[in-house]
Each structure stands twice: as C-alpha cells, then as structure tokens.
Amino acid sequence: MTYDASVRKDSDGHAVASGPRPFWGRVANWGPYRAFAVFLTASPRRQFFILAAFPILWLLTQHLGPMLQMLRVSLIDAYPVAPGTPQEFTLDNYMRFFGDSIFWMPFFRTLTFAAVFTFCTLIITYPVAYFLARHVSRKNQMLFLLLLLIPFWVGEIVRTYAIMILLGNTGAVNLVLKWFGLIDRPIPFMYTSFSMGVGIVYLTALYMLLPLYSALEKLPQSMNEAAADLGAGAWTRFRRISLPLTIEGISSGCTLVFLISTGFYATPVLLGGPSTTVFAETIAGFFHVAGDEWPTGAAFAVIMFAAALVITGVFQKLMYMLRKGDTR
Amino acid sequence: MTKLLMNRRRFIGTTALAGAAVASPAYLRRAAAQGSGEVNIWTYNDFVPEAFKEQFEAETGIKVNVRLVDDQGKQFNLLAAEQPNPTVDIMTVAGHRFLQFIDSELLAPLDTSRLSNWGNINPTFSESDWATINGEKWGAPILSGMEVLSYNTELVSEEEALTWDTLFSEKYKGQTAYIIQDMMSIVMLKLGYDGNMVAYMDDPEKAAAIVEEAKQFLIDHKPLVRKYYESGAEFQQMMVNQDIALGHSWNGPAAALINDGFPLAMTIPREGSYGFVYTYNIANNAPNVDNAYTFLDAILASPEIGASMTKASGFISTYKDASNYLTDLEKKSTSFPEEQLANLQFFRAEANEMKYSLVDPAVEAVKAA
Amino acid sequence: MNNRVELNRGNRIFLACIYWAFVLYVFVPLILMIIMGFKDSKFIGFPIRSWTLDWYKGVFSDAEVLYTFGYSVAIAILSTLISVIVGTWIAVLLEGRKFWGRAVTFALMVLPALVPGIISAIAFRIYARWLGIEPGMGAIVWAHAVHNVPFVCLVVMARLSTLPKSQIEAARDLGADPLIAFMRITLPYLVPAILGSSIFCLLLSFDDFVRSFFLGGYEPTLPVLIFAMLRSGMSPEINAIATVALVLTAAVGIWAERFTRRTNKESQA
Numbered sequence: 001m002t003y004d005a006s007v008r009k010d011s012d013g014h015a016v017a018s019g020p021r022p023f024w025g026r027v028a029n030w031g032p033y034r035a036f037a038v039f040l041t042a043s044p045r046r047q048f049f050i051l052a053a054f055p056i057l058w059l060l061t062q063h064l065g066p067m068l069q070m071l072r073v074s075l076i077d078a079y080p081v082a083p084g085t086p087q088e089f090t091l092d093n094y095m096r097f098f099g100d101s102i103f104w105m106p107f108f109r110t111l112t113f114a115a116v117f118t119f120c121t122l123i124i125t126y127p128v129a130y131f132l133a134r135h136v137s138r139k140n141q142m143l144f145l146l147l148l149l150i151p152f153w154v155g156e157i158v159r160t161y162a163i164m165i166l167l168g169n170t171g172a173v174n175l176v177l178k179w180f181g182l183i184d185r186p187i188p189f190m191y192t193s194f195s196m197g198v199g200i201v202y203l204t205a206l207y208m209l210l211p212l213y214s215a216l217e218k219l220p221q222s223m224n225e226a227a228a229d230l231g232a233g234a235w236t237r238f239r240r241i242s243l244p245l246t247i248e249g250i251s252s253g254c255t256l257v258f259l260i261s262t263g264f265y266a267t268p269v270l271l272g273g274p275s276t277t278v279f280a281e282t283i284a285g286f287f288h289v290a291g292d293e294w295p296t297g298a299a300f301a302v303i304m305f306a307a308a309l310v311i312t313g314v315f316q317k318l319m320y321m322l323r324k325g326d327t328r
Numbered sequence: 329m330t331k332l333l334m335n336r337r338r339f340i341g342t343t344a345l346a347g348a349a350v351a352s353p354a355y356l357r358r359a360a361a362q363g364s365g366e367v368n369i370w371t372y373n374d375f376v377p378e379a380f381k382e383q384f385e386a387e388t389g390i391k392v393n394v395r396l397v398d399d400q401g402k403q404f405n406l407l408a409a410e411q412p413n414p415t416v417d418i419m420t421v422a423g424h425r426f427l428q429f430i431d432s433e434l435l436a437p438l439d440t441s442r443l444s445n446w447g448n449i450n451p452t453f454s455e456s457d458w459a460t461i462n463g464e465k466w467g468a469p470i471l472s473g474m475e476v477l478s479y480n481t482e483l484v485s486e487e488e489a490l491t492w493d494t495l496f497s498e499k500y501k502g503q504t505a506y507i508i509q510d511m512m513s514i515v516m517l518k519l520g521y522d523g524n525m526v527a528y529m530d531d532p533e534k535a536a537a538i539v540e541e542a543k544q545f546l547i548d549h550k551p552l553v554r555k556y557y558e559s560g561a562e563f564q565q566m567m568v569n570q571d572i573a574l575g576h577s578w579n580g581p582a583a584a585l586i587n588d589g590f591p592l593a594m595t596i597p598r599e600g601s602y603g604f605v606y607t608y609n610i611a612n613n614a615p616n617v618d619n620a621y622t623f624l625d626a627i628l629a630s631p632e633i634g635a636s637m638t639k640a641s642g643f644i645s646t647y648k649d650a651s652n653y654l655t656d657l658e659k660k661s662t663s664f665p666e667e668q669l670a671n672l673q674f675f676r677a678e679a680n681e682m683k684y685s686l687v688d689p690a691v692e693a694v695k696a697a
Numbered sequence: 698m699n700n701r702v703e704l705n706r707g708n709r710i711f712l713a714c715i716y717w718a719f720v721l722y723v724f725v726p727l728i729l730m731i732i733m734g735f736k737d738s739k740f741i742g743f744p745i746r747s748w749t750l751d752w753y754k755g756v757f758s759d760a761e762v763l764y765t766f767g768y769s770v771a772i773a774i775l776s777t778l779i780s781v782i783v784g785t786w787i788a789v790l791l792e793g794r795k796f797w798g799r800a801v802t803f804a805l806m807v808l809p810a811l812v813p814g815i816i817s818a819i820a821f822r823i824y825a826r827w828l829g830i831e832p833g834m835g836a837i838v839w840a841h842a843v844h845n846v847p848f849v850c851l852v853v854m855a856r857l858s859t860l861p862k863s864q865i866e867a868a869r870d871l872g873a874d875p876l877i878a879f880m881r882i883t884l885p886y887l888v889p890a891i892l893g894s895s896i897f898c899l900l901l902s903f904d905d906f907v908r909s910f911f912l913g914g915y916e917p918t919l920p921v922l923i924f925a926m927l928r929s930g931m932s933p934e935i936n937a938i939a940t941v942a943l944v945l946t947a948a949v950g951i952w953a954e955r956f957t958r959r960t961n962k963e964s965q966a
Contacts, residue, residue: 028877037874047875048796055787059805062843066820067808069827102689105696128719131712146950148720149896151727153946155904155920158939161565161741161931162726165733168569170743172729188502190571191555202726205719206900210893211855217889218859234708252855256848259810266906274556277695283816285688294405294819301816309804368915373925393915396925406911409822415832415914561931568742584930588739641929 074298093299103282103300110279111307113193113268114261117200118208118254124201125208126250130242133216145213152206160270163199164190191273199271200261207260208253215249216242244323251319255312262308279304367619368393370403371420374640375470375606380633384626390619398559400425407434407611414611417620423458423605424675426466436612437464442621445628453605453646458676467607468624470634471580471643474603474672475510476594478582479574480567489595492518495574496549505555505566506576508546508694510602512687513675514576515542518599525679525686535679536686543690547697556695560584567592583642583661596668604675605646638662727943734937741931752937762922762938766945769919772834772909773902776841780898781891783842784849789883791850792857810847817844818911825912836912841902848901849894856890857883903946 027033041047074094076087097103128148136144151159166172167189174186189195219242265280272278283304286297365388369376373396381392395416397403403419410416411434421429429435440446446454446468453459453469479489483503488494492514495504513523521538522528528535554572557563560581566572567585577594585592608627610620627633634647635654644662645651651659664672733741737749756762787806791799809817821840822832830836860883868878906920913921919942923935 024877024881028873037876040876041874048794052790052796055783055790056802058783058846059787059802063805063808063846066817066824066843067812069823070812070816070820073823100689102693102696124719127712127715131716135709135712148723149950150943150947151723152900153903153943153950154727154730154939155906155923157906157920157923157927158730158935159726162730162733164565164569165729165742166726168565168571168742170568170570172725172743175743186570188554188571190566190569202723205723207897210897211852214852214856214889214893248855248858252851256810256851259807263812263814265814269558270562274550274553274695280814281695282692285692298816301812305812309807312807373929395915396917396922398924398928402910405819406822409819409826409911559927560929561927564740564930565742568740581930584739590740 070298071302073295074302076295078295093296094303096296097300097303103279106277106279106282107304107307109277110262110304111311113196113200113276113278114258114308115311117197117204117261118257120197121201121204121208121257122250122254125205125253126212129209129212129216133213133219141217145209148209149206156203156266157270159202160199160267163195163202163271167195167198191271193273193276196268196272196276199267200264203264203267204257204260207256211249211253211256212246213249215246219245247319247323251316255316258312258315259308262304365390365619366393367391367418367616367623368395368416369418369608369623370395370397370406370416371418371608372397372606372641375420375637376627377633377636377640379636380627384623388622388626390622392623404429404432404434408432412613413615414613415615416611417614417616418608418623419611420470420606421467421609422675423456423467423469423607424677424680426458426461427677427680429609430461430466433612435466436610436614436617437462438466438468438610439621440465443468443625443628445625448628448631448648449646450648456605456674458605458674461677467609468628469605469607469646470627471606471637471641472603472646473578473580473606473643474596475514475601476577476579476582477574477597477601478563478567478577478585478592478594480570480572481591481593483573486593486595489574489593490598492576492597492599495576496552498552500573501552502554503571503573504553504575505557505563505572506553507558508556508691509687511546511576512539512542512690513602514599515545517601519545523602524673524676525683526676529679529682532682535682539686539690543693546694550694550697579644579662580642586661587642587657594664596664596671598671600671600673602675603672606643730936731940734933734940736933739930739932741933741936752933753941755934756937756941765917765919765922766942768834768916769903770946772837772841772918773899776838776845776902777895777898779838779842780845780849781895784846784894785853785887785891787846788850788853788857789879792854806850807847809844814905814907818907821908822911831914832912833914834916837909837918840908840912841898841905844905844908845898845901848897849891852894852897853887853890856887860886 028037040050075089075091077090077092078087097107132141132144154162164171168174169186169188169190171189173189174183177183177187263280264278265284268276268278269281279300283297283300286293286300367390369392371394376392376394381394384390385392397406397420400422403421404425407414407416407419407429411432414434421435426435449469453472454465459465459467459469477489477492477495484494484500494500495506516523516525516538519538519541525535525538528538555562555566557566557575560578563575563577564581564585566575567590579594582592582594586594608624610617610624614620628647631645631647631650632653634645634650635652637643638645638650638654639658642661651663654662732745734752735748735750736745737747737751738745787802791803791806812820818840821836821843825832825836825839830839864882864886865878868882869875873881904920905918906924909918910921910924917925919938923938926932926935
C-alpha cells in the first residue's frame with residue numbers, strides 16, 4: 001500500500017512541472033483516485049499511519065540494522081568469531097576507553113576541531129552565501145552557485161594532494177611569496193593545524209553553503225527595505241533581520257558540517273602533523289593497523305557516536321531556544 | 329549500465345576465447361574441465377603485470393579478475409567478512425602478517441608440489457625462517473621490501489645517512505618523517521634489542537620494559553619530526569615538496585622516486601633494519617583452487633615476469649636472475665651494497681601477538697603525547 | 698527582481714571581495730591539479746621541468762578508466778534517486794508533527810551520517826551478508842542510498858519548516874485532499890531543497906571510497922581505482938583522470954542548469 005503511494009507521488013511529481021492545470025482537476029475527479037484518496041484519508045489516524053509506515057520500516061531495517069550489528073560486535077570479546085569458540089559478552093571494550101587516558105586526547109581533540117572548523121566554515125561561507133542570495137541577480141544565482149560547486153566534484157584524496165602542492169615547501173604559495181621577494185626560506189605550512197584547517201574547510205564549505213543559501217534566498221526583501229526605511233544601518237539590519245531569520249539554515253548547516261567533520265579520516269591523516277591525531281584515526285587503527293580488534297574499534301565508534309549525538313542534540317536545542325526567544 | 333557491463337564482460341570473454349583458441353587447445357580443454365574458468369585475485373596495483381595477465385588468459389582460457397587493494401588490514405577485514413565462503417582465490421599477504429590470517433583460518437596451506445616452478449624462487453625467500461609456519465608453506469614469495477633510510481642527496485650526505493641517529497638529530501629538525509609503527513621495531517633494534525621480540529616471548533616484563541623504552545625515545549624526539557606518515561605516496565610527496573630532507577621509508581616508494589630522476593638515495597643503516605616479503609596466498613575455501621594453482625605456477629615461470637613486477641612497484645624481485653632484465657638505474661634503485669645487506673633481518677611473526685599488544689598502545693601514546 | 702535593497706556601496710564591494718576570494722580559495726587547488734596532469738614525471742609537484750600530453754591521452758585510451766567513470770556515475774544517480782524519495786518522505790513525516798517517538802525517529806534518521814566511514818562500511822558489509830545481498834553494484838547503491846538519506850532529510854526539513862501553513866490550509870479549504878495538496882503546494886515548494894540535496898548525494902556517492910570498497914565486487918568505482926593507483930605514488934595520471942571526470946561532470950551540471958532555466962521560462966510563459 002505504502003509502496004503504491006510512493007509510485008503515485010513520483011509520477012505525479014513529474015506531472016507538476018509539465019502538466020497543465022486541468023490535469024489536477026481530472027486526477028481529483030477520477031473515480032479510482034477518489035476511492036484511493038478516501039481510503040488514505042478516512043481518519044487522521046490512518047492518514048498518519050500510512051505516512052509513517054514506510055519511513056519507520058526503512059529506519060528500523062536500514063538505519064538501525066547495521067548499527068545494531070555494530071553494537072553487538074562492540075559487546076563481544078572477539079570478532080570475527082573463531083570457529084568452534086563460544087563468544088562472550090563483555091563491557092571490556094568500553095572500559096578500555098575510560099581506563100586509558102591516551103585515548104581521551106584524540107577524542108576531545110576531534111570534538112574541538114570539529115567545533116572550531118564548523119565555526120570557521122560558517123564565518124567564511126556566510127558572507128559568500130549572503131552575497132550570492134542578496135546581491136547577485138536571480139538570473140545568475142544558479143550559475144554563480146554552480147561555479148562554487150564545480151571543485152567539489154573532485155574526490156577528497158585528489159583535492160587533498162592538490163592542497164599539499166599548494167602549501168608544501170616548494171608549493172605554489174611559497175613559490176609566489178619567494179618570487180615577490182617576501183621570504184627567502186619557505187614557510188612550513190604543511191602538517192600543522194593550519195594546513196589541516198585549510199583542507200577541512202575546503203571539504204565542508206559546500207555543506208554549509210547550500211543550507212545557508214537556501215535560507216537566505218527566501219528571506220523576504222520587503223523586511224530589509226522596511227528596516228532600511230526606518231533608518232536601520234546595514235549591521236543592525238543583518239543582526240536584527242537576516243541573522244534571526246536564517247538561524248534555521250545556520251543550524252542545519254552547522255549540524256551537517258559538525259557531523260561530517262567528526263568522521264573525517266583521510267584529510268586529517270594526510271594534512272595533519274604529529275600532534276593532530278583525530279579519533280577517527282584511532283578507531284581506524286583498530287580496524288586495520290592492529291587488524292583483529294574490531295570489538296574495541298566498534299565500541300570506540302559507539303562512544304564517538306554517542307558524544308556527537310549529545311552535542312548536536314544540545315546545539316539544536318540551543319538554536320530552538322534562540323529562535324523562540326527571538327519571536328517573542 | 330547493465331548493458332555496458334554485459335558488453336564489457338562479453339568483450340573480455342571473446343578476446344580471451346579467441347586468443348585461447350589460437351594459442352593452445354590442450355590448455356583450453358584442461359581449463360574447461362576445471363569448471364568455471366576464473367581466478368579471483370586481491371592484490372596491489374601493478375603486482376600482476378598486464379602483459380602477463382593477457383598472455384595467461386589467452387593460453388589457459390582462465391579469466392583473471394583482479395581486485396585492487398591498498399593495504400593488508402583491508403584484505404583481512406574483507407576476507408573475515410566474507411568467510412566461510414570467500415569470493416577470492418589468491419590474495420597478497422606480507423610474510424610477517426601470516427599468523428594473523430592463519431589464526432583466523434583465512435588461508436589454506438600451499439601445496440608446493442603442485443607448483444613446478446617453485447624452484448625459480450630464490451631460496452633466501454622461499455626457505456627463510458618466516459616462510460614456514462606449523463610445518464607448512466603458506467604463500468609464494470613474489471616481491472621483497474625493506475625498511476630503509478631515504479635521503480635527498482642534495483641536502484644530506486651519504487655519511488650522515490648511514491646511521492638512524494641522523495633521523496633524530498637537531499640538525500634536521502622538522503625535516504624528517506617516518507611510519508611510527510615500523511619505527512618502533514627499528515628503535516628497539518637501534519637500542520640493542522630484538523625488534524621482533526621473539527627473544528622475549530618467555531619474559532613479558534622485559535618485553536614491556538623494552539617497548540616502554542622505545543616509546544619514551546620516540547616521545548622525546550617528537551619535537552624534531554615533521555610528520556608521522558602512513559602511505560608511500562605521502563612520503564614521495566613530502567620529498568618532492570621538500571617538506572622533508574630525509575626519512576624512514578619502504579624501499580619501493582623510494583625506488584620509484586629514484587627511477588623518476590629525483591635526487592634520492594637509500595641506505596640500510598648500520599644499526600640494522602627489517603625486511604618483509606609479499607606473497608601470493610590461496611584463501612581458505614577458495615572457490616577456484618585449481619585455477620589458483622595454475623595461475624601461481626604460471627606467474628613463477630620466468631624471471632622476466634619478476635623483473636616486470638619490480639619495474640612497476642619498485643620492490644625487489646624474489647625470482648632468481650630477475651635483475652638480468654632490469655636497466656642500470658632500476659638495478660641501482662633495487663640493490664644495496666653487501667655490507668649494508670648484512671645489517672638486514674626479516675620481520676618474524678612468532679611473537680606478534682605479544683609484540684603488537686604492547687606496540688599498538690605505545691603508538692597511540694606517542695601520537696597522543 | 699528589481700526590488701533589491703539599496704545597500705551602501707562599501708558593503709557590497711566588501712561582500713563581493715569575500716566572494717571572489719572564496720572563489721580563488723576554491724579554484725587554486727583545482728587549477729594546480731589540472732596543471733599537474735600535464736607534468737612529465739611520475740610525481741606531482743613543483744618545479745615542473747617538462748610538459749606532456751601523455752597522461753591525458755592515456756585516460757582516453759584506457760577503457761578501464763572510462764568504464765569505471767560510467768560505473769561510478771550510474772551508482773551515484775541510482776543511489777541519489779532512492780535517497781531523495783526516502784529522505785523527503787521521512788522529512789514530511791518529521792517536520793511540524795508531534796507524535797510519540799518523534800525524537801527517537803529523528804535520532805534514527807541521522808544515524809547513518811554520524812557513524813565514521815570505516816565503521817559504517819564494515820557494519821554494512823556484515824549486514825549485507827546477513828541479508829544475503831551479494832557484493833557489487835546493488836550493494837554499493839544500497840549503502841550509498843542509506844548513508845545519504847539524512848542529508849536529504851535535514852535539508853528538506855529546513856525548507857519545509859518555512860512553508861507557510863496558510864497555503865496548505867487554503868488548498869484544503871478549496872477541497873484538495875492531503876495528497877493533492879502535497880503535490881500542488883508542498884512538493885513544488887520543496888524543489889530547490891530537493892535539487893540541492895540531490896547535488897549533495899551525487900557528490901557523496903561519487904566521492905565515497907570506504908563503502909564502495911567494502912561492498913564492491915571486482916569492478917572498482919573511481920575512488921577505489923584512484924586509491925589503488927595511489928599506492929604506487931601520486932602520479933599525474935590520477936590528476937588527469939580527476940580532471941577529465943571533473944570536466945565531464947561540470948559539463949553535465951551546466952547543461953542541467955541551462956535545461957532547468959529553459960523549462961522554467963517555458964512554464965512561466
């Protein structure tokens with residue numbers, strides 16, 4: 001039943017773009033459709049049930065299923081299970097994290113980095129999105145946006161290596177500085193938090209840009225005009241109008257970027273220095289360097305997951321309160 | 329998409345068949361008798377020479393499916409997830425990682441009597457101490473690598489490169505890099521201990537003290553290092569970008585730089601170093617065991633094949649006389665003076681469980697320090 | 698279209714500068730990547746002593762690379778279609794509705810995005826085996842689709858939260874049932890969010906290495922091929938492949954933009 005509905009939605013969705021108006025009238029009056037619609041919407045309860053059935057099923061089987069597997073692995077003493085040996089459930093894998101302080105450093109570092117880089121990404125992309133949405137004519141907006149999206153079609157690894165030849169000792173930046181006579185020996189940009197930041201913001205900018213842009217783009221112009229008429233300066237208008245009205249976009253962009261940054265592996269490994277180890281690296285270590293310590297790796301992943309979830313939860317709550325406070 | 333897929337399959341199938349029909353009817357009959365004409369291989373880029381693969385497919389009618397991998401751990405994880413019915417027949421394991429695979433029952437012992445070309449392998453590799461475990465052979469050695477000290481010849485003198493101490497000297501502060509796991513073994517060797525830890529199997533306390541000492545050494549010298557790297561490509565990029573002047577590396581990535589004309593050289597320092605061997609192994613419960621043996625025997629057939637693997641990867645061939653097929657530059661990038669080779673020993677697996685239970689946390693501690 | 702606010706000039710120029718600085722930041726590495734594809738050496742980096750076209754020629758004569766590219770694109774498109782349908786559906790369920798277990802549903806929805814790549818890849822692999830899904834294209838599409846659902850969902854929810862309730866109510870007052878109201882009002886309003894998140898999904902899928910590696914068979918996707926090649930060094934060949942892939946996808950993107958613009962104009966007329 002639910003599946004039927006999805007097919008219908010999809011085919012009708014296409015009709016929206018091209019079909020002439022009477023189409024919907026015809027659909028609405030078509031006998032079988034009416035019967036179908038009446039069946040669907042007989043009661044609010046049934047309506048909700050039909051809407052909810054498929055997503056719940058999907059979430060349970062597709063989202064939760066693999067994670068339950070992982071949770072199970074995190075609780076057993078050995079995996080892959082050697083044939084003929086009974087597996088035992090244990091909490092030792094979790095205790096290993098809490099029992100040894102060497103794991104705390106990368107853990108907190110990851111959360112701090114993710115937060116800092118999310119903030120940097122926001123600061124850098126907000127003006128860009130603002131410019132796009134407010135100062136570029138609507139005709140060209142898509143084109144300008146597309147221009148920014150093009151580089152993101154290149155894979156993470158290739159882009160990361162491009163950053164290496166940008167920032168290396170004989171990299172483009174050092175060559176240019178030297179050519180202008182500003183330096184005589186190269187500045188070691190690479191393998192520091194700086195190079196890592198450059199690489200990560202490069203990867204996350206897009207995920208911030210799109211939600212910000214779509215939030216700014218639908219901001220009613222009239223409000224800004226009215227405020228300008230009342231003599232509000234640019235900064236005040238931004239602070240009192242644009243910012244509160246785009247808080248939804250900021251919050252979803254930040255959530256997205258934060259989540260993605262906690263999981264970054266290749267870029268921090270390639271661009272970071274000896275003292276910038278992130279937790280994903282620690283976790284991955286249990287899966288390939290050490291080889292057969294899947295349960296510990298899985299347990300650490302669960303810990304990371306729980307922490308990120310709590311932080312985004314708190315963040316969303318804060319944003320929600322901020323929004324409420326503003327409308328009051 | 330499906331169509332494209334079909335077309336490609338059919339294309340490969342047809343060429344292989346056509347080639348086989350012309351080349352050798354006898355082989356074809358044998359391959360057909362073995363059922364599905366396929367062999368599935370997990371290996372690194374360039375470890376199966378393209379020319380060899382084409383010839384093998386044409387002569388035997390067995391289709392070679394190569395799945396490219398990029399490290400040992402991924403093969404282990406993938407195979408563990410696939411057991412007990414793996415899709416793979418042959419995989420590429422480094423000799424000192426055997427035990428881990430064997431303990432998890434992922435590998436089948438190798439029946440060398442089925443390989444008429446087994447004798448083409450240099451006995452240094454085929455009969456070495458690490459190669460026999462539980463009285464069985466587990467893999468056919470194909471390429472050998474070693475941990476070396478590589479240096480930019482325009483910035484570092486050969487004399488300086490003859491000792492690991494240079495890697496930890498104030499003079500090259502911020503211009504060095506190493507793989508930290510590998511460096512733990514080397515530092516133990518440098519401090520005068522057995523980096524394989526086989527000698528301390530009965531004395532876990534001593535072992536722990538040694539690892540602690542090596543760990544402390546690396547922590548003390550952490551301010552001097554530019555980067556703890558992981559892959560050979562990173563090392564090459566750091567050299568090219570002149571982010572580093574010298575570093576520990578495997579010989580393969582360094583050889584590739586030398587062959588490209590980069591002013592690089594490598595040594596096996598006097599404190600000693602470790603070597604390892606890549607082997608082709610047959611997976612436990614492999615679906616096409618017979619084809620796997622046919623493939624292994626064919627790839628061991630000629631030193632020329634060994635030489636082409638060396639050319640592509642930069643690692644040293646395990647085949648007798650393979651160097652006859654290398655250019656002078658290639659020879660230079662894959663050989664060492666006798667007195668340096670005397671410093672080399674192979675990684676061994678016997679004490680791995682104890683060793684890595686100590687070394688892995690130590691590595692984490694060095695990174696966190 | 699002409700109702701733009703008369704902002705003071707200084708602000709505008711300042712914003713424009715930031716925009717173009719950002720363009721520079723985003724494009725310089727890209728240009729370096731393209732240039733390096735012409736370097737006559739096995740390694741990228743400065744100085745470049747001589748140039749060659751061989752790497753680019755190699756890409757076009759290498760059937761495997763071209764095939765792999767097509768394979769990755771097909772996976773990206775299929776998985777995006779699934780993610781967009783499922784993600785939008787879940788967003789409609791979650792946004793602006795209060796029901797028992799909403800918070801749990803939300804947490805479940807974001808779950809796949811939170812789990813580090815390697816963990817999720819292995820979890821998918823074990824789960825796929827449990828479900829009896831063979832490794833290969835189907836498995837990769839499935840994993841990418843599941844992984845990308847949260848991104849669609851978050852973006853669509855953000856957009857949905859700003860849908861004026863009055864519009865739906867008006868439609869309902871005029872006798873439209875919820876399904877028609879959704880098709881006529883909600884869905885068109887969501888189009889920008891859906892398009893935007895499709896781009897996300899395509900990128901995430903096209904760029905994904907770990908999941909593709911663990912769930913793939915003997916056909917590599919583009920990132921898997923590049924990872925394998927990287928083992929023998931970051932060669933200009935990889936840059937050439939990436940550049941060709943970029944040019945092709947950018948061409949398709951620009952064509953799509955033109956196309957939507959044209960259809961928009963037609964529907965407005």
